[in-house]
Amino acid sequence: MNSPLAVVCHCPCGNVSFDITAPPVFRAFCHCTLCQRFNAAAYADVVVFRASSVTLGDESGIDFKVYKQPPVVYRGSCRQCSKPAVEKIAVPMMPRLIVVPAENITEPALLPESACHIFYDRRVADVDDGIRKYKGFVPSQFAFGSRLVKGLVFGS
Ligand SMILES: [Zn+2]
Numbered sequence: 001m002n003s004p005l006a007v008v009c010h011c012p013c014g015n016v017s018f019d020i021t022a023p024p025v026f027r028a029f030c031h032c033t034l035c036q037r038f039n040a041a042a043y044a045d046v047v048v049f050r051a052s053s054v055t056l057g058d059e060s061g062i063d064f065k066v067y068k069q070p071p072v073v074y075r076g077s078c079r080q081c082s083k084p085a086v087e088k089i090a091v092p093m094m095p096r097l098i099v100v101p102a103e104n105i106t107e108p109a110l111l112p113e114s115a116c117h118i119f120y121d122r123r124v125a126d127v128d129d130g131i132r133k134y135k136g137f138v139p140s141q142f143a144f145g146s147r148l149v150k151g152l153v154f155g156s
Pocket residue numbers: 011012013014015016078079080081082083
């Protein structure tokens with residue numbers, strides 16, 4: 001895609017907004033129970049960006065929570081609508097990442113086909129979409145990690 005200078009994206013109520021300045025690394029569906037809880041949905045539909053591609057600006061409207069130790073994922077929801085806004089991921093040895101719920105992305109060019117379903121063993125409903133499904137912790141982490149490395153190295 002032609003990289004626009006900045007696409008303004010926001011949470012459903014618009015209270016939290018941020019600029020996306022580069023294409024995503026990849027998109028995935030996560031069925032883990034934490035994502036179910038955080039998104040109040042059967043699974044999360046998320047788009048992964050390098051943190052350097054997302055300008056958050058004023059973060060005072062975001063309530064960041066850690067659901068699991070060690071804190072690898074900081075899940076931020078809007079203080080006004082309580083819906084997911086952004087998630088920050090800090091994995092050792094990896095560039096910092098920002099995960100944006102697909103719902104919060106206003107520009108279709110920033111929404112690639114989803115690469116995979118992960119933690120599919122935790123699903124609350126079957127999804128019949130022909131996209132690869134990974135079950136269990138290790139295969140799911142590996143699927144996420146390998147899409148990430150591929151996206152970071154070869155671009156998306
Ligand atoms: Zn909001």
